[in-house]
Amino acid sequence: MAEAIIKEEQPAIPVSFFSQKKFMLLWGVTFCSAFSIAIFLFSQSWYIVKTLNMEASLGMVMIASSIPRLLFMAVGGVIADRVSRTKILSVSNLTRSILLGGLLILLGSGEVSVYSFAVFGLVFGILDAFVWPANSALLPMLVEDSQLTRANSIIQTTQQASMIIGPMIGGFLVSWGGYLLSFSVPAVMLLCSAFLSRLINLKPASTDSSGAPGIFASIKEGFSFVKTQPFLIALFISTIFINLSVVGPLMMGLPIFVKTILHGSALDFSYMDGSMAAGMVVSSLVIGFLNVKRYRGMLATAALFSMAAALMLFSQTHFQAGCMAVLFLIGMTFPATNIPILSIFQQLVDRSMLGRLSGLLTMASLGLTPVSYAVTSFFLSNGVSITSIMFGGSCSLLLVNLIVLWKLPVFRKTS
Template sequence: MTATLIAPPAVAHRDGNVLRWLAAYTSSMIGDSVYYIALSWAAVQAGSPSQAGVVMAVSAVPRALLLLGGGVLADRLGPRKVVIGSDIVRCAAVLAVAALLFLTSPGLWPLAVLGLVFGTVDAVFMPAVGALPARVTTRDQLARVQGMRGLAIRFASVVGGPLGGLGVAVGGAAAAFGLAGLLIAVSVPLLMAVRVRELPADDKAPARGDTAWRDLVAGLRYIRRHRVLAPLMLAIALGDLGFVGPLNVGLALLADERGWGASGMGWVLAGFGVGAGAASLLLTVRGRLPHAGQVAGYAIIAGSVAIGALAYVPTVGAAVGVALLVGLLAGLSGAMCGALLQTQSEPACLGRVTAVSSLVSLGFAPLSMPLSAAAIGVWGTGPVFVVSAALCGLGGVIALSVRDLRRAELPK
């Protein structure tokens, strides 16, 4: 379908074009959640726990290795085409495995292949998803769209798990895979109905070359030389490195140490989710917060203090309250950083910018989880949470120390 120029919408959450994109994104994210439930269940049923762990982790390798190339592809072909193609491939792969599991008992190999396919396609899909909002609305609405996207992610995480469990309960892994494929398939016609904005004639990637490699180098050089994006990437990286370990592995170990149990940990995670959802809702309703760079910096620092305090609260109720505050501040800083990435980047470079940001969050930050677990085993939860909080807070210090990032504003 040929892209057409659209009239500037008044408000994103009342614009049918944006809502079609949001519905497609939400359906795809719910399908992803159901897919991971189906994959984990099928892997556990077909092999040992260690083999199941390998199957679950295999998609991370091609995703990390190919993300930067995926950003180049999104900028070259256009993000909508890439997202549609990615969803078609993911849908076909998931439905093929569903049919295979329904007809036979093939073991682990198709699950491992599916994981590799998903990881490879994700490397292309994720940068394109990040670049697409800039093509479906105007710059002054990108912050509101970022909030809407955050709400969609929270909704998908809440709905996807029970749907995946229901699919497994009704028809086993084959039914759950089939449901995941259908949910991903729903996004395709919705995306085809989304109208996208053409890039202005003078909006070209800096030093764009004739080859994919030169495009990649030009994109990295563009980020490195940008007065806002370069320090923003560093602030995001430090924030993620200090946040991921305590709020994933560290929280489970903390709950076990305090005797809160799985239910207590669930309540703490629920508090975090409510806080993050409230931050997304705030940005969706307001659309723009003044002094975005300062808000991001102060929110990162305040959130890091809350992360450190989480290790010292005495009761589950207090932990839930602190986690709600962590979610609110992390959600606010994450939304501000995401909105600044969207609005500060040239649309022709946004795929590569999103790819670098995704590589930081999905490639480097998860490395802190085994390190956090090992450190807690040696020094305990309190010191590790405090060190992680200090690392996270350093990202906020950078955001406030670099003048251009501190003074960055969202478009009016």
């Protein structure tokens, strides 16, 4: 079974994927869906905080969307191997658009409550569990292996740009046309995304599902397969500890750091957050421009060590300009880690297993994010300072990186 990681020869594809209609359609799907979700999440958060005056309930809505992702992500990965991935994207985005249409009706009748948003979050989370593995597994079917790094860079740059620009657009829409407009625009964009997904129209990765094992047997098969591949073991370990050691302390701790250490304002927090996002965008653009094809494992390894070192430095930096500079560097390490690793992953894994393994990988990362938040909250509630939590997280990530480098050298040697 270990031999399955070497995929079958694919038909030749022209070198420039910009001339490939289906890749450009996928980029259009990514653009419409990423920006629509960013605008929706901003509008939802501001409505709950400003209009309903229930900021304490915002966490309930976020949990409602995160739990189904964790529960269904592995199942979504199996489905992505058996059903047309473009059909999954199309149906999911169409369903989201219809749901937002229902939200507009509730909004017009004045019946929207925080529980309405919790229900929408629950359904959106379930749909995400199917969309994300399908989307990750779709790209290698549209571009040649030599262009995977650049293609992933373009997709991730678009997603990261939506995180910066989307809330700005959402704020403008709320200010100019109110919530009816700010929720209508994402509904229309998701409808466009569903239409573009249908135009890609690719067949399922596995054309013969008559003898396929059951859902849970397929998930178990995916776990068993990971155990046979040293590169995948190292990938899963690194992904798990990035989320445990970095995501919680950094994402949850950043506003606390600004308030308690820098004694800054909300505007200062926005500058800090923007610095990290800018680093992500710049790094994605540079990697895409260079189209790194060799030493990608070494690049990802160096980025992981740089991430740990930068977080350690950030925890000990107590002036805003320095913090912004370090956050920019931290932001750069995320794409420098994710894009090379994802490109290797997509290139090596057989197309028929890419969906379920993408689902397991996403579950390993996103599933542990709430755990990281919980651990961070536990330490904070017991009097541990946010700087100590960040420093401890950087040390644990550094230790895990050293262990992976020592025990699983295939991670850095894979190109």
